Amino acid sequence: MHYVLHYGQITPYIPYLLGGVLISLALSILSFAGGMVLGLVFAILRNEGGAAASRFVRGYVAFFTNTPQLVQIYVIYFGLPDFGILFTPFMAVLIGMTLNAAGYLTEILRAGLASVHAQELDAAETLNMSRLQTLRHVILPHLFRVTMPALTNQYILMMLGTSMAAIFGVEELTGRAFNINSTTFRSIEVFTTVAAIYVVVTFLATILLALFSRWAFRARVPVI
Amino acid sequence: MKLLTWMGRLAGLACLLAMPAVAQAHSLDQILSSKTLVVGINPNLPPLGSFNSQNKIQGFDVDVANKLGQMLGVKVKFVQVNSADRIPFLITGKADLMMGALTRTPARAKVIDFSVPIQTEALSALVKADSSFKTIADLNSKKVRLIEVRGTTPVDYVKKNLPNAQVTLFDNYPDAVRAFEQGRGDAIIDVVDYLGIYTKQYPAKLRVMTDKNVEVDYDCIGLAYGNAALKSWVNVALYQLEKDGFLPATYKKWFGMNMVYPVPAQPYF
Numbered sequence: 001m002h003y004v005l006h007y008g009q010i011t012p013y014i015p016y017l018l019g020g021v022l023i024s025l026a027l028s029i030l031s032f033a034g035g036m037v038l039g040l041v042f043a044i045l046r047n048e049g050g051a052a053a054s055r056f057v058r059g060y061v062a063f064f065t066n067t068p069q070l071v072q073i074y075v076i077y078f079g080l081p082d083f084g085i086l087f088t089p090f091m092a093v094l095i096g097m098t099l100n101a102a103g104y105l106t107e108i109l110r111a112g113l114a115s116v117h118a119q120e121l122d123a124a125e126t127l128n129m130s131r132l133q134t135l136r137h138v139i140l141p142h143l144f145r146v147t148m149p150a151l152t153n154q155y156i157l158m159m160l161g162t163s164m165a166a167i168f169g170v171e172e173l174t175g176r177a178f179n180i181n182s183t184t185f186r187s188i189e190v191f192t193t194v195a196a197i198y199v200v201v202t203f204l205a206t207i208l209l210a211l212f213s214r215w216a217f218r219a220r221v222p223v224i
Numbered sequence: 225m226k227l228l229t230w231m232g233r234l235a236g237l238a239c240l241l242a243m244p245a246v247a248q249a250h251s252l253d254q255i256l257s258s259k260t261l262v263v264g265i266n267p268n269l270p271p272l273g274s275f276n277s278q279n280k281i282q283g284f285d286v287d288v289a290n291k292l293g294q295m296l297g298v299k300v301k302f303v304q305v306n307s308a309d310r311i312p313f314l315i316t317g318k319a320d321l322m323m324g325a326l327t328r329t330p331a332r333a334k335v336i337d338f339s340v341p342i343q344t345e346a347l348s349a350l351v352k353a354d355s356s357f358k359t360i361a362d363l364n365s366k367k368v369r370l371i372e373v374r375g376t377t378p379v380d381y382v383k384k385n386l387p388n389a390q391v392t393l394f395d396n397y398p399d400a401v402r403a404f405e406q407g408r409g410d411a412i413i414d415v416v417d418y419l420g421i422y423t424k425q426y427p428a429k430l431r432v433m434t435d436k437n438v439e440v441d442y443d444c445i446g447l448a449y450g451n452a453a454l455k456s457w458v459n460v461a462l463y464q465l466e467k468d469g470f471l472p473a474t475y476k477k478w479f480g481m482n483m484v485y486p487v488p489a490q491p492y493f
Contacts, residue, residue: 078399078402078403078406081406081407081408082406086406086407086408089392089408166395167394167395167399169392169393169394169403169408171393175393178374178393178395179374179393181375182374182375182379183375
């Protein structure tokens with residue numbers, strides 16, 4: 001094989017690729033935030049809500065964790081327009097990723113809730129804390145402290161999962177790589193460059209999240 | 225020593241016997257007397273050629289070749305080719321006629337002969353019938369959303385001629401057409417003929433806008449260089465088929481639409 005690598009042909013596209021990173025980050029951060037809110041509500045509903053709410057949450061989690069995210073976004077992107085609901089590519093992917101993330105985050109957060117010690121809850125009751133106060137001052141700090149490693153993992157997976165958006169015409173990092181590949185045909189150079197960018201981004205994200213959880217929840221997680 | 229010489233001679237003879245006979249293209253006379261016309265078809269190029277559920281090749285090219293065979297009164301034998309095989313198969317006589325959207329170019333005309341064109345390939349714009357666009361130039365606006373397939377030539381055309389339009393890229397034609405039909409874009413620029421097989425699955429009324437300055441590729445039936453009698457027969461037959469409506473009807477049957485840049489019947493060649 002006599003293939004000569006020409007990374008020089010890719011360097012003019014680096015700013016274009018970095019623009020794609022911003023879109024990937026926007027997608028992953030927004031959908032993670034949305035998934036956290038939904039997931040927290042679902043996890044509390046599952047534990048504290050009635051039988052019907054609990055059954056709904058169980059069904060939701062089973063559905064969204066047992067079907068591929070790609071298929072879920074396909075339904076939103078190509079299926080819903082047949083019923084007159086038309087989302088832009090970015091919105092469709094964002095909604096799909098949020099709903100998917102909610103499924104996984106519900107389970108992670110539920111595990112966190114289950115790990116709160118009964119004695120701490122008793123202590124809160126003894127101090128005459130209301131249920132909301134207990135949630136705010138006892139349960140949530142404990143929850144995030146315990147689940148931070150799993151949440152970080154989930155975020156990294158979602159960040160990498162944004163590459164799926166390329167299929168739906170969102171020009172994030174992978175989509176832009178496809179575009180460059182289709183004009184330069186330098187597949188090895190383009191995709192190894194993009195892989196390196198993903199590594200740097202996820203590595204930085206891991207460090208930042210670890211520092212954040214040490215600062216905010218005094219979680220005992222290693223930074224590197 | 226003598227034994228070695230003999231072994232050499234034997235080896236040489238074996239090579240001679242094993243060498244494939246140099247195939248010659250069949251002349252019109254040979255085709256008529258052998259009652260077989262060999263036609264090259266690309267089975268991976270729908271709607272020109274593809275395998276049906278019985279694993280038989282079908283398509284526009286197949287129908288045209290069968291019609292030509294019927295007019296000649298001979299049996300048609302198909303050989304499968306891919307795009308790169310087309311010219312070598314003619315040169316080595318593995319096929320008498322070559323189909324498969326063979327575009328006429330000066331470089332190819334140095335080594336093979338071409339019939340009159342049977343099909344054109346050129347970029348045009350597909351829009352909804354009730355849209356307000358009148359010409360392709362109207363699409364060059366910031367408000368226009370185009371849908372294209374990644375890595376295809378129209379992407380370059382759009383960059384050059386319609387730089388203001390917003391472009392959404394998809395990875396395949398079914399997804400691109402579906403997105404267009406669902407209203408995610410105002411137009412698709414492509415060789416619209418090949419989109420007919422996808423657009424006919426949707427109810428929306430569509431309209432095609434042509435560009436008179438666009439480069440039109442003429443696809444012809446290829447023949448071996450200098451196969452003169454067969455070439456003139458094919459040209460006469462194609463004039464007949466164009467004039468009596470067989471070619472336009474067959475085109476519409478397979479492509480699901482009329483040819484965007486139509487080929488007129490050619491009485492002179």
